[in-house]
Amino acid sequence: MSAATIHHVEVAAAHDGIAELNVTLEYENGGRALITLDEYATRILMQSTGVDDPEDLTGKGWEHVRDALAASSARYLNDQTSDQRENSHV
Template identity: 65%
Template sequence: MSIAVISEVQIAAAHDGDAELLVTLKYENGGTTLVTLDEYAVRALFDSCGTTVPEKLIGASWEHVRDALIASSQRYAGASATGH
């Protein structure tokens, strides 16, 4: 499996006006992927990387981004199971 790291971050506005973080992952082979993180995922990413400054995320492993996306999606798991 190719290892990827965060190579760039940008703050952007989502369609609803909330802030999102656009994270560019760069792979060993030079390829890149753009990942959009909502507010919840951004907080999870900041927590796992020990920062609140987007620029300090550069160089962090893609695994932090994966885990933040999982945390963001799992926040709905309990609500759908209870019907709320």
């Protein structure tokens, strides 16, 4: 698998009006992939890379995007686990 870096970012409005970040990854072979991050994942991405402006994400490694998506997904898993624990005591 070839390494990828953030090639381009664009702030967009989600269907609920909350901002999302469209991130274009570019692979060593020139291929590109578009990834959409919700507000939570965007915040994680910005923190993990230490940037204040989305434009400054250009050139950062794809692993930051992967980790931000995983963190965003995990928050729902954690919510479901908590709900299951609460319901099991009923």
